[in-house]
Amino acid sequence: MLKENLKEVQENILKACEKSGRNPEDVTLIAVSKTKPVPMLQEIYDENIRDFGENKVQELVEKYDELPQDIKWHMIGHLQRNKVKYIVDKVCLIHSVDSYRLAEEINIQAKKKNITVPILVEVNIAEESSKFGVHAEDAIALVEQIAQLENVRIKGLMTIAPFVENPEDNRQYFRNIRQLSVDIAAKNIDNVSMNVLSMGMTGDYMVAIEEGATMVRVGTGIFGERNYNK
Template identity: 40%
Template sequence: MQDVERRLEDACARSGRRREEVNVVAVTKYVSAELAQRVAAAGCRHLGENRWPAAEAKWRLLQGQAVFHYIGSLQTNKVKDVVGRFDYIHSVDRLSLATEIHKRAASLGIAVPCFIQVNVSGEDSKHGLAPEGLAAFAESIRGLAGIRPVGLMTMAPFESEAEETRPVFRELRRLRDALNERALLAEPLTELSMGMSNDFEVAVEEGATWVRLGTVLVGKEDNG
C-alpha cells in the first residue's frame, strides 16, 4: 500500500494536483471477507465489488466500516440486490438500467450516486455508451430522481505501456467537460472513475478522481 501511495503522490505532483483530489477504490472482488476487512482497517475504506453474491459476506461484515462501490456490469434483474447496499454504482450505461435503479431507489427513499459508463475505446469486449450517445442519454435520465449522476467512468484497453492509455482518459475528461458545458443534467458532473492497476498513474495525470485498484493494492487469493 505504501508503494501505491507513493506512486499516487508522484502522479499528482507531476500533474499539479493535490493528493486529496484522488480517491482509491480497493477492488476486493477476488479476496476473502477477512482480507477485505484488513484492507478497510488499513485505511482503504472504499471497496469495489462486481457481484452481490460474492460481496454479501463482506457487506455484512463491514457495514459502517466501508463504502461499497458496484464496479461491474449490472443486469436490470440484479438491481434489487445492489440498490440500498452499494453506496455508488459505476456502470450505468443504458436507459432500462437507469430506470430500474431509479424505481428501486425511489421505493427506498434514496438517490444513488452513479457514474455513467462510456466505452471510449470502442472495444466490443467492453460495456458502456458510445461517446456519441452520451448527450442524449444524459437528457433521458435527467428526470430520474432516484439516481444522482456524479461523473463518468471508463475502462481503457490493457496495454503493455501505460502511456498508450492516455488518449482514452483524456477523452473521458473532455466528454465530461463538454457535457457540463451543455448543462444537460440537473447538476454538473465532477467525478471521473478511470484507471486501474496497470494504468492508474496516467489516469491521475489526466484528471481521475477515482481509481479502481485490485492486484497492485489488494492482491488476489486463489480461493477468493
C-alpha cells in the same frame, strides 16, 4: 504484504498528483476486492481505506454483512437489472450504468426505499467489443435521458481502458473521456454533475490521475493476482 502493496500504490498516487499539479485529496483510491476473502479486506480496512469496489452483486452483499458499516461500497462491475434491488441501498456509487433501462430500474428500486442513488455513466471510450459502456457519441443523449429520473443522480463518468503493456497507450482514452466530461458539464443539465471521473486501474492509474481521474480502481496492485477458481 498487503500493507506494503497499499503503501506503494498510495505513494504512486502522490507522485502522479505531484507530476500533474493536483491535490492528492482530490483522488479517491478504491480497493477493488473482487474474489478476495473478507480477512484481506479487513486488513486493508485497518490501514484506513474505506472505499471498496466489487464486480458482483452477490459478493458485495455477502461482504457488506460481514465488514464494518462505515465502508463505502462501489459497484464497478456490469449490473443486471434483476439484481439492482439487492444493492441499491448498500452502495455509495454505481459506476457501471450504460443504458437507460438500467438507470430506470435503479430509479424504481430507489423510490421503493425512498433514497436517491448516485451513479456514473459508463463510457466505452476505446469502443472495444468485449467491454460494456455507451459509445462516446451516444453519451450526452444518454445523460440527458437519465437526468430526468427523479431518484438517480449522475455524478460523472467511468471508463475501463484497454489492457495494455504500456500505460502511455491509454493516455489518449483518458484524455478523451475527460474532455467528454467537460463537454457534458458545459451543458448544465439539471441533476447532473461531472465531478467524478472513475478511470485507471492497476496497470495505468498513474497516467489516469495525470489526465484527471478522481477515482482509481486498484485491485491486483493491492491484493495481488485474483483467484477465479475458488
